[in-house]
Amino acid sequence: MAVYTRLGAEEMDGIIAAFDVGTLTSAKGIAEGVSNSNWLIETQDTGGTSRRFILTIYESRTEVAELPFFLGLLDHLAAAGAPVPRTMHDGTGASHRLHRTPQGDKALALIEFLPGVSVSEPTPGQARAVGGALAQIHLAAADFPGTRANSLALPQWQQLLNDCGREGLESIDPDLARLVERELALLAANWPAGLPSGVIHADLFPDNVLMLGDTVTGLIDFYFACTDLLAYDVMVTHAAWCFTPDGTQFLPELSQALIEGYCAVRPLGDAERAALPVLARGAALRFLATRAYDWLNTPADALVTPKDPMAFARRLEFYADPANAGVFAGGILA
Amino acid sequence: MAVYTRLGAEEMDGIIAAFDVGTLTSAKGIAEGVSNSNWLIETQDTGGTSRRFILTIYESRTEVAELPFFLGLLDHLAAAGAPVPRTMHDGTGASHRLHRTPQGDKALALIEFLPGVSVSEPTPGQARAVGGALAQIHLAAADFPGTRANSLALPQWQQLLNDCGREGLESIDPDLARLVERELALLAANWPAGLPSGVIHADLFPDNVLMLGDTVTGLIDFYFACTDLLAYDVMVTHAAWCFTPDGTQFLPELSQALIEGYCAVRPLGDAERAALPVLARGAALRFLATRAYDWLNTPADALVTPKDPMAFARRLEFYADPANAGVFAGGILA
Numbered sequence: 001m002a003v004y005t006r007l008g009a010e011e012m013d014g015i016i017a018a019f020d021v022g023t024l025t026s027a028k029g030i031a032e033g034v035s036n037s038n039w040l041i042e043t044q045d046t047g048g049t050s051r052r053f054i055l056t057i058y059e060s061r062t063e064v065a066e067l068p069f070f071l072g073l074l075d076h077l078a079a080a081g082a083p084v085p086r087t088m089h090d091g092t093g094a095s096h097r098l099h100r101t102p103q104g105d106k107a108l109a110l111i112e113f114l115p116g117v118s119v120s121e122p123t124p125g126q127a128r129a130v131g132g133a134l135a136q137i138h139l140a141a142a143d144f145p146g147t148r149a150n151s152l153a154l155p156q157w158q159q160l161l162n163d164c165g166r167e168g169l170e171s172i173d174p175d176l177a178r179l180v181e182r183e184l185a186l187l188a189a190n191w192p193a194g195l196p197s198g199v200i201h202a203d204l205f206p207d208n209v210l211m212l213g214d215t216v217t218g219l220i221d222f223y224f225a226c227t228d229l230l231a232y233d234v235m236v237t238h239a240a241w242c243f244t245p246d247g248t249q250f251l252p253e254l255s256q257a258l259i260e261g262y263c264a265v266r267p268l269g270d271a272e273r274a275a276l277p278v279l280a281r282g283a284a285l286r287f288l289a290t291r292a293y294d295w296l297n298t299p300a301d302a303l304v305t306p307k308d309p310m311a312f313a314r315r316l317e318f319y320a321d322p323a324n325a326g327v328f329a330g331g332i333l334a
Numbered sequence: 335m336a337v338y339t340r341l342g343a344e345e346m347d348g349i350i351a352a353f354d355v356g357t358l359t360s361a362k363g364i365a366e367g368v369s370n371s372n373w374l375i376e377t378q379d380t381g382g383t384s385r386r387f388i389l390t391i392y393e394s395r396t397e398v399a400e401l402p403f404f405l406g407l408l409d410h411l412a413a414a415g416a417p418v419p420r421t422m423h424d425g426t427g428a429s430h431r432l433h434r435t436p437q438g439d440k441a442l443a444l445i446e447f448l449p450g451v452s453v454s455e456p457t458p459g460q461a462r463a464v465g466g467a468l469a470q471i472h473l474a475a476a477d478f479p480g481t482r483a484n485s486l487a488l489p490q491w492q493q494l495l496n497d498c499g500r501e502g503l504e505s506i507d508p509d510l511a512r513l514v515e516r517e518l519a520l521l522a523a524n525w526p527a528g529l530p531s532g533v534i535h536a537d538l539f540p541d542n543v544l545m546l547g548d549t550v551t552g553l554i555d556f557y558f559a560c561t562d563l564l565a566y567d568v569m570v571t572h573a574a575w576c577f578t579p580d581g582t583q584f585l586p587e588l589s590q591a592l593i594e595g596y597c598a599v600r601p602l603g604d605a606e607r608a609a610l611p612v613l614a615r616g617a618a619l620r621f622l623a624t625r626a627y628d629w630l631n632t633p634a635d636a637l638v639t640p641k642d643p644m645a646f647a648r649r650l651e652f653y654a655d656p657a658n659a660g661v662f663a664g665g666i667l668a
Contacts, residue, residue: 008454009545025449025546028374029365040362040374042449115359115376120342211343212359 005037005057005101012055016043018090018097019110021051035059036223040113052113053088057099057106064096064107069146070222071095071109073199078112080140083133083216085112116210116217124257125214127241131261133216134204134237138230139266141199150202150226154191154282157289158184168296172309176292179313183285183320191282192229192275200233201225205240231272234262235280239287239315242328247314255328277325284316339371339391339435346389350377352424352431353444355385369393370557374447386447387422391433391440398430398441403480404556405429405443407533412446414474417467417550419446450544450551458591459548461575465595467550468538468571472564473600475533484536484560488525488616491623492518502630506643510626513647517619517654525616526563526609534567535559539574565606568596569617573649576662581648589662611659618650 007015009027016024022045030038037057044050058064071087075095078086087095088110096109119126161169161180169177201208203224210218242255262268268276291309298306318324341349343361350358356379364372371391378384392398405421409429412420421429422444430443453460495503495514503511535542537558544552576589596602602610625643632640652658 009451010453010455012451024451026544027451028362030374031363031365040364117343117346117358117361119344121344210360 005059005103005106007039007057012039012041015055015097015099015108016041016110019088020091021053021088021110022046022049025050027055030054041110054085054111054113055108056111057101057108058096059106064098066148067096067107067109069148070225072146073141073144073222073225074111076144077137077140082137082140082219083114084137084219084222085114087111114210114218114220116212118207118209119211120206122206122241122254123214124253126211127254128257128261129211129214129216130204130209130237130241131234131258131263132265133209133219134201134233135262135265137201137219138198138233144199146199147227148199148225150200150228152202152224152286152290153228154184154187157282157285158188160289160293164292164296169292172292172295173313176309176313179316180285180288180292183281183316187278187282187285190278192271192278195229195231195272195275196269197227197229199225200228200230200236202228202233202236204233204237229275229279230266231268231275232279232282234259234268235276235283236286238280238328239283239312239319243311243315243318245311246308247311247318250318250324250328252327277319277322280319280328281316284312284319288312288316339393339437339440341373341391346373346375349389349431349433349442350375350444353422354425355387355422355444356380356383359384361389364388375444388419388445388447389442390445391435391442392430393440398432400482401430401441401443403482404559406480407475407478407556407559408445410478411471411474416471416474416553417448418471418553418556419448421445448544448552448554450546452541452543453545454540456540456575456588457548458587460545461588462591462595463545463548463550464538464543464571464575465568465592465597466599467543467553468535468567469596469599471535471553472532472567478533480533481561482533482559484534484562486536486558486620486624487562488518488521491616491619492522494623494627498626498630503626506626506629507647510643510647513650514619514622514626517615517650521612521616521619524612526605526612529563529565529606529609530603531561531563533559534562534564534570536562536567536570537574538567538571563613564600565602565609566613566616568593568602569610569614570620572614572662573617573621573646573653577645577649577652579645580642581645581652584652584658584662586661610662611653611656614653614662615650618646618653622646622650 012027013024022043025044026042028040030040032038036059039055041053041055042050074084074087077084089095090097096107098105099108166177169180201222208221209216238258241258242251288309291307291312294306295309346361347358356377359378360376362374364374366372370393373389375387375389376384408418408421411418423429424431430441432439433442500511503514535556542555543550572592575592576585622643625641625646628640629643
C-alpha cells in the first residue's frame with residue numbers, strides 16, 4: 001500500500017512515450033500492491049481518445065528475470081479471452097523496460113486498466129463467477145509455454161514455520177505450534193502426486209478480483225502465479241472466499257457456488273475430488289505460514305499492520321475436521 | 335501517502351448512491367494527501383456515460399467544522415471559473431456526509447476529478463500560468479463569505495520552533511538556531527499590517543497544481559486555505575516554485591515569470607511590492623518551522639521520511655540577503 005519510487009511528470013512523460021499510447025494527461029499513485037509502486041495513468045491520443053493503464057515499477061522483491069513469465073502469462077490469457085489485463089509493449093516489442101532511478105535501475109511495465117471493484121462480502125452469484133473465471137485461466141494457460149516453480153510450497157511452509165519457532169508460534173496462540181506440527185507431518189505424508197498441474201494464480205483473494213455485479217471483469221496481481229496442482233488453486237481460492245475474513249465462520253453457500261462455478265467450466269476429476277480435503281489443509285497452512293512469519297517479524301511500530309495468522313489457523317481446523325469434508329466439498333462430492 | 339480507512343465495494347456503493355452520480359464501476363485508493371484517505375472513483379450513469387471523482391475520507395486532523403469553509407470555497411471558486419474541482423452535493427444539498435467506520439464517524443466528500451499532472455521541473459511558461467491561476471483565485475474569492483484564521487502564522491511558527499528547542503535546531507544544523515532567532519525577531523518587528531487580505535491557498539507547491547503543458551487544469555488540496563495577506567500567498571508560491579527542491583539554487587526565470595503571471599491578472603500594489611522581501615522570509619520560515627518540527631519528532635523507523643528543513647533554511651538565507659531582493663522581485667520592481 002505505497003508508492004516507493006517518486007516520479008515527476010517529466011519522467012513519467014518519458015516513460016509513457018516509449019509505449020506509443022498517446023500523451024500523458026493524468027497520473028495518480030495508487031495504494032495497491034505491497035511490494036511494487038503503481039500509478040493509475042491516463043493518456044490521450046491525437047484523436048482525443050482517452051485510455052487508462054496501470055504503470056507498475058517493480059521494487060526489489062520481484063525478480064526482473066521472472067517478469068517475462070508474469071507478463072507473458074497476462075498476454076497469453078487475455079488473448080485466449082480470459083478476464084485479465086493485457087500488457088502494453090514498447091517500440092521494440094518488450095513488455096517491460098528498465099528505468100533509471102536514484103536507487104538503481106528498476107523494471108517497469110504498462111498494463112491495461114480494467115473496470116470493476118473488489119467485493120468484500122461476496123454473494124453466491126459472485127463466488128460462482130469467480131470459480132468459473134479461475135477454471136477459465138486454468139484452461140487458457142494449458143498451452144502457455146512458460147513455467148515457474150512455486151516458491152511458496154510445502155518445503156517453504158516448513159521453513160517459514162520452523163523460522164517462527166515453537167515459542168514464537170505459541171506466543172501467537174498456545175495451541176498453534178501443536179497444530180502446525182501435526183499438519184506439516186500430515187501434508188508431507190499425504191500431499192498428492194500425479195494430479196493435473198499447470199499455471200495457477202495461487203493468491204486469488206477478493207482483493208485480486210475486479211467485478212461488476214456478478215461479472216468478473218478482471219483477475220489481477222499474478223505475481224504469485226506458478227506451476228502447481230490446479231486443484232490446489234481451487235482450494236486456495238476456496239480458503240480465500242468461503243469464510244468470514246477472521247475464519248470463524250464457514251459460508252456453505254459460497255463454497256457450493258464457487259466449486260460448482262469452477263466445475264461448470266473445468267470439471268474436477270475423481271482423483272482431484274478425492275484430494276480436495278488435503279489440498280484445502282495445504283492452502284490454509286500456506287497462508288498461516290506467511291502470516292505467522294510476518295506477525296512475528298514485523299516491527300511493532302511499522303505502519304503496515306500484519307494480518308492475523310489465526311484467521312487461517314481457524315480455516316485449517318475447519319478443513320482438518322473430517323465431519324466438514326462432506327460439507328465444504330458438498331457441491332462436488334454429491 | 336496512504337489510505338487509512340478500509341472500504342469494501344459494498345460500502346463504497348452505499349456512499350456513492352447518496353450522491354446521484356451513477357453506479358460505481360471502479361475505485362482505487364490513491365497515495366495522495368498525508369492526513370486523509372483518498373480514492374479515485376469511476377461511475378457510470380444509465381446512459382453509459384463515465385464520470386470520475388476523488389472520494390476523500392477526512393481522518394482526525396481535519397476538523398469537520400472546517401469542511402464547510404474548504405468545500406464551500408471550492409464551489410465558489412469553480413463557479414467563478416477558477417481551475418479548481420467542484421464538490422458533489424448529496425440529495426439533501428450537503429457537500430459532506432458522515433460515514434460510520436469502526437474508528438467512529440468520519441466525514442467524507444466527493445470531489446470532481448480534474449485531468450493534469452504535477453510537474454517537478456517547471457518551465458517559465460508553467461510558472462507564469464501558476465502565477466496567473468493564483469491571482470485568479472485571489473480575485474474570485476473576494477466575494478466568498480467564509481473566513482478562516484491562518485493556523486500556521488507567525489505565533490505558530492514561534493511555538494513550533496520553540497518546541498524544537500535550541501539543541502534540537504542545532505542538531506539539524508549548527509547555525510540553524512541562530513538563524514531562526516534572528517528571523518523570528520525580525521518578522522515580529524516588521525510583519526506588514528494593512529496589506530490586502532483575503533482567502534489564500536497557503537500551500538501552492540507543484541504537487542498541488544495539475545497542468546497539461548502550460549495550462550493549469552487544477553489547483554487542489556485547499557486544506558491549508560485561510561484568510562491572510564494575498565501577497566504572502568504569492569511569496570509562499572514563490573518559495574515553492576522558484577528554487578531547486580533542496581533550496582541550493584534560485585531559478586530567476588521562474589521567479590520573474592511567476593510574478594509577472596500573477597501581476598498580469600492582479601497587479602500588486604506599491605505597499606505589497608515593498609513588503610515582498612519580508613513576506614518571502616516569512617514564507618520560508620513557515621515551512622522551515624513545520625519541517626524542523628517534523629524532522630525532530632518523526633520516529634526514525636517511520637515509513638514517512640520527513641522533508642529536509644534545510645531546504646527552506648537555504649531559501650530563507652537567500653531571501654534575507656539584501657543583494658537578492660532586486661533579483662527575486664526583479665520582475666515587479668522593474
